[in-house]
Amino acid sequence: MNNQLQSIVLDWIPDQSRVIDFGCGDGTLLKILAEKKSVKGYGVEIDGEKINSCIANGVSVIQQDIDADIQNYIGMGFDIAIMASSIQCLRSPRNAMRNILQVANECVITLPNFGNWELRLGLLKGKMPSSAQLPAKWYETKNLHLCTIADFEDLCAEESFNIQKKVYLNSRGSSSWLANTFPNLFAAEAVYLIG
Amino acid sequence: MLGHITYLSESNMSKRFGRKLQDPENKMDADVNYEVENYLQYKGEQFAKTFDANSYILMTKAMDSFDPAKDYDDNLVTCLQKAQAKLLIASFDSDWLFPKEYGLEIQMAAIKAGINSAYIELEGDYGHDSFLFHSDRYAAALKNFLNSNE
Numbered sequence: 001m002n003n004q005l006q007s008i009v010l011d012w013i014p015d016q017s018r019v020i021d022f023g024c025g026d027g028t029l030l031k032i033l034a035e036k037k038s039v040k041g042y043g044v045e046i047d048g049e050k051i052n053s054c055i056a057n058g059v060s061v062i063q064q065d066i067d068a069d070i071q072n073y074i075g076m077g078f079d080i081a082i083m084a085s086s087i088q089c090l091r092s093p094r095n096a097m098r099n100i101l102q103v104a105n106e107c108v109i110t111l112p113n114f115g116n117w118e119l120r121l122g123l124l125k126g127k128m129p130s131s132a133q134l135p136a137k138w139y140e141t142k143n144l145h146l147c148t149i150a151d152f153e154d155l156c157a158e159e160s161f162n163i164q165k166k167v168y169l170n171s172r173g174s175s176s177w178l179a180n181t182f183p184n185l186f187a188a189e190a191v192y193l194i195g
Numbered sequence: 196m197l198g199h200i201t202y203l204s205e206s207n208m209s210k211r212f213g214r215k216l217q218d219p220e221n222k223m224d225a226d227v228n229y230e231v232e233n234y235l236q237y238k239g240e241q242f243a244k245t246f247d248a249n250s251y252i253l254m255t256k257a258m259d260s261f262d263p264a265k266d267y268d269d270n271l272v273t274c275l276q277k278a279q280a281k282l283l284i285a286s287f288d289s290d291w292l293f294p295k296e297y298g299l300e301i302q303m304a305a306i307k308a309g310i311n312s313a314y315i316e317l318e319g320d321y322g323h324d325s326f327l328f329h330s331d332r333y334a335a336a337l338k339n340f341l342n343s344n345e
Contacts, residue, residue, distance in 0.1 A: 018309070042306050048315070048332055055283065055313050056339035062302050062314040076307055 001029060001084060001110075002173035005191060009082065009108055012165065012193050013037055017079035020103060022066050022096075023086025026050050027059030034059075044069075067091045070099040081107040085133075085189075088112065088143045097161060106164070106195035115148030115184040118171060132171060133188050150184045156194065165193040196235045198255070199242070204289035204322030271304040278305075282312035283340040285333065287319035287326065313340065 001009075009029065013019060016038045021030050024043025027050075033039045043061040045051050054061035064072075067090050081104040087093045088111060100107045112133035113119075122129020128138040136142070147155075149168070156163055168187035170179040179187040200208070212231035223236040242251075267274040284302050286295035295316055305312035317333050319325025326333075 040309055048317075051313070051315050052332065052335050052339055055315075055336055056343055058281075058311075058343035060281075060306070060311045060313055062299075062306070063316045064299075072303065073306075076303075 002169075004169060004173045004175065005084075005110060005189065006032065008167050008191050009084070009110075010036060012108055013039060013080055013082075015039075018077055019080055019082065020044065020073060020076075020078045021082040021084070022070065022100065023083060023089065024050075024054065024059070024061060025084075027054035027057040027061060029082070029084065030054075030059045031057045044073075066096060070096055070103065073103045074099065076103070078104040079106070080104050083107060084110045085112060088146050091144060093145050094155065094159070097155070097159065101161065101194070106193060109192045109194060110189060111147070111152060112189055113149045113168075113184065113187050114146040115150060116171065116188050117185050118188075120185075131188060148184055149187060149190050152190070152192075156192075161194050163192050164195050167191045196239050198251075199235070199238060201292040202323045204291070204320060204325075206289060207320045207322065210320075271301070272307045275301075275304050275308040275310055278308070278310050281340075281343075282310065283336065284312065284314045285326070285336060286314070286316050287322070288316060289319050289321070289325060290323045292323035 006029065010033065013033055014037075017040075019030070019033060019039045019041040021041060021043045024030055024045050027043050030041040030043050033041055041060065043054055043059055044064050044066060045054065045061055046063065046065050048063065051061055051063050066086065081100050083096070083100060087096065087109060090096050114134075116131065118131055119129040119134070130137070134141070134143065134146075153163070155161075167175055167190070168179045168183040169189045169191070170176045170186060171188040173189070176186070183190065208231065212229065212234065215230040217227050217230045217233040221233070223233050223240070227233045227236060264271045264274045282301075282305055284298045286298035288295065298314060302312055302314035315336050317325070317330065317336075319328065319330065321328055
């Protein structure tokens with residue numbers, strides 16, 4: 001997670017809140033949140049190696065599959081949920097979105113924008129494109145459900161997910177005028193606070 | 196010996212014994228047909244020589260009656276809220292004595308209780324006894340846990 005993205009997420013997470021991070025990776029974000037915002041954080045991660053990194057980071061973590069197990073966290077008293085660059089890796093992103101808003105009143109979602117011009121150009125050349133946000137080759141990627149910013153916001157509208165805040169970042173991780181004016185074309189990543 | 200089997204795993208037992216017949220020269224008993232029978236017979240005799248059978252009955256009762264939530268209105272969450280240590284819960288996929296669902300139950304209660312706790316699932320060929328054997332992920336998890344400052 002780049003610095004700009006991290007500072008946005010840090011800004012949106014209330015002090016001393018109970019946080020659950022779905023797809024927490026090596027636990028870096030939760031560690032920083034504990035240090036800087038005194039949150040009580042838990043991570044959910046499926047990858048055994050990443051779980052071990054979480055343990056090394058002193059992060060409370062649980063090895064589970066988000067698709068299958070997300071509903072287990074409903075009623076656990078979380079204030080806010082995070083799903084950073086994970087939603088596109090799920091088998092049922094819409095279902096996960098419906099559940100995440102029952103797990104916590106608010107959630108922070110970040111996602112790579114497949115509508116970004118560099119990726120479109122890549123596709124125009126006839127190959128599966130890659131970028132800093134989507135570095136893996138098509139045969140190695142864990143992404144199952146890539147979408148554009150327009151697609152994701154359509155889903156939010158259809159499902160009445162209330163987007164409270166959003167920030168669009170360009171491929172250098174900055175919130176530029178171009179990325180914010182034409183996000184679907186110029187943003188590489190989007191961050192949402194949904195509740 | 197039924198109890199002993201629960202410490203092992205189905206896959207390991209079938210790899211080790213399967214339906215192999217016991218060679219007649221090393222039979223523990225005349226009516227033994229299979230290697231697994233012979234092994235259990237042998238183990239049973241070893242246990243009988245080493246332990247008083249009554250100690251097994253007592254241990255079984257002690258294990259059956261162990262219930263950490265008993266003094267907290269059967270509420271594991273309330274019980275864990277008193278914990279000051281951080282937890283590492285490791286479940287082995289072949290363990291049928293203490294299956295992963297039990298580990299998960301503790302982890303979910305730890306989350307509700309708001310205490311620091313990590314839950315991992317490990318692969319192991321030896322059922323409940325897997326915790327006695329080295330695996331890289333198991334060793335790394337333990338090492339990371341013991342070294343972490345939080």
